[in-house]
Amino acid sequence: xxxxxxxxxxxxxxxxxxxxxxxxxxxxxxxxxxxxxxxxxxxxxxxxxxxxxxxxxxxxxxxxxxxxxxxxxxxxxxxxxxxxxxxxxxxxxxxxxxxxxxxxxxxxxxx
Numbered sequence: 742x743x744x745x746x747x748x749x750x751x752x753x754x755x756x757x758x759x760x761x762x763x764x765x766x767x768x769x770x771x772x773x774x775x776x777x778x779x780x781x782x783x784x785x786x787x788x789x790x791x792x793x794x795x796x797x798x799x800x801x802x803x804x805x806x807x808x809x810x811x812x813x814x815x816x817x818x819x820x821x822x823x824x825x826x827x828x829x830x831x832x833x834x835x836x837x838x839x840x841x842x843x844x845x846x847x848x849x850x851x852x
Contacts, residue, residue, distance in 0.1 A: 748785035748841035765798035799824035820844040
Protein backbone atom coordinates (compact mmCIF):
# COMPACT_ATOMS: atom_id res chain seq x y z
CA UNK A 742 0.00 0.00 0.00
CA UNK A 743 1.34 3.41 -0.93
CA UNK A 744 0.24 6.95 -0.11
CA UNK A 745 1.67 9.89 -2.06
CA UNK A 746 3.19 12.63 0.11
CA UNK A 747 4.01 16.11 -1.08
CA UNK A 748 7.73 16.69 -0.55
CA UNK A 749 6.88 19.95 1.21
CA UNK A 750 4.98 17.91 3.84
CA UNK A 751 7.88 15.61 4.87
CA UNK A 752 8.25 17.25 8.28
CA UNK A 753 4.70 16.14 9.15
CA UNK A 754 5.78 12.51 8.73
CA UNK A 755 9.44 12.55 9.75
CA UNK A 756 8.95 14.40 13.02
CA UNK A 757 12.16 14.88 14.97
CA UNK A 758 14.12 12.05 13.35
CA UNK A 759 17.67 13.18 12.65
CA UNK A 760 18.91 10.19 10.64
CA UNK A 761 17.80 8.38 7.50
CA UNK A 762 19.18 6.04 4.86
CA UNK A 763 20.43 7.81 1.74
CA UNK A 764 20.90 5.85 -1.49
CA UNK A 765 23.17 6.98 -4.30
CA UNK A 766 24.66 5.22 -7.31
CA UNK A 767 28.38 4.62 -7.79
CA UNK A 768 30.45 4.67 -10.97
CA UNK A 769 29.93 0.91 -11.47
CA UNK A 770 26.15 1.30 -11.22
CA UNK A 771 26.02 -0.29 -7.77
CA UNK A 772 23.73 1.35 -5.22
CA UNK A 773 25.45 2.75 -2.13
CA UNK A 774 23.29 2.89 1.02
CA UNK A 775 24.45 5.28 3.74
CA UNK A 776 23.02 5.86 7.22
CA UNK A 777 23.25 9.63 7.45
CA UNK A 778 22.45 12.60 9.63
CA UNK A 779 19.65 14.62 8.02
CA UNK A 780 18.16 18.08 8.52
CA UNK A 781 14.92 19.12 6.85
CA UNK A 782 14.88 22.61 5.37
CA UNK A 783 12.13 24.83 4.06
CA UNK A 784 9.76 23.40 1.50
CA UNK A 785 11.15 20.41 -0.38
CA UNK A 786 14.78 20.86 0.63
CA UNK A 787 16.96 19.06 3.11
CA UNK A 788 20.61 18.54 3.98
CA UNK A 789 22.38 15.22 4.57
CA UNK A 790 25.82 14.55 5.98
CA UNK A 791 27.77 12.17 3.74
CA UNK A 792 31.23 10.70 3.64
CA UNK A 793 33.62 11.16 0.71
CA UNK A 794 32.28 8.17 -1.27
CA UNK A 795 28.69 9.41 -1.08
CA UNK A 796 29.75 12.93 -2.02
CA UNK A 797 31.70 11.65 -5.04
CA UNK A 798 28.63 9.64 -6.13
CA UNK A 799 26.26 12.59 -5.99
CA UNK A 800 28.72 14.88 -7.75
CA UNK A 801 28.69 12.49 -10.74
CA UNK A 802 25.12 11.16 -10.45
CA UNK A 803 22.95 13.54 -8.37
CA UNK A 804 19.80 11.37 -8.18
CA UNK A 805 19.21 10.07 -4.65
CA UNK A 806 16.54 8.31 -2.61
CA UNK A 807 16.11 8.91 1.12
CA UNK A 808 14.43 6.29 3.36
CA UNK A 809 12.99 6.78 6.83
CA UNK A 810 11.96 3.29 8.00
CA UNK A 811 8.79 2.77 10.03
CA UNK A 812 7.68 6.37 10.49
CA UNK A 813 4.06 5.55 11.31
CA UNK A 814 1.99 2.39 11.85
CA UNK A 815 4.27 0.20 9.75
CA UNK A 816 4.71 2.78 6.97
CA UNK A 817 8.16 3.77 5.76
CA UNK A 818 8.75 7.06 3.97
CA UNK A 819 10.71 7.20 0.69
CA UNK A 820 11.68 10.47 -0.98
CA UNK A 821 13.40 10.94 -4.34
CA UNK A 822 15.42 13.97 -5.26
CA UNK A 823 18.61 15.41 -6.60
CA UNK A 824 21.72 16.45 -4.74
CA UNK A 825 23.57 19.69 -5.22
CA UNK A 826 27.19 18.94 -6.07
CA UNK A 827 29.74 20.00 -3.49
CA UNK A 828 33.42 19.63 -2.76
CA UNK A 829 34.66 16.63 -0.80
CA UNK A 830 35.90 18.13 2.45
CA UNK A 831 39.39 17.32 3.68
CA UNK A 832 37.88 15.92 6.89
CA UNK A 833 36.09 13.31 4.79
CA UNK A 834 32.50 14.16 5.74
CA UNK A 835 30.33 17.05 4.65
CA UNK A 836 26.78 18.34 4.36
CA UNK A 837 25.04 18.14 0.98
CA UNK A 838 21.87 19.96 -0.09
CA UNK A 839 19.03 17.88 -1.59
CA UNK A 840 15.98 19.05 -3.48
CA UNK A 841 13.16 16.51 -3.13
CA UNK A 842 10.85 15.92 -6.07
CA UNK A 843 8.57 13.07 -4.93
CA UNK A 844 7.72 11.15 -1.76
CA UNK A 845 5.58 8.21 -0.75
CA UNK A 846 4.56 6.43 2.44
CA UNK A 847 4.86 2.72 1.75
CA UNK A 848 3.64 -0.28 3.74
CA UNK A 849 4.83 -3.74 2.79
CA UNK A 850 2.08 -6.27 1.96
CA UNK A 851 0.90 -7.90 5.15
CA UNK A 852 2.71 -5.19 7.16
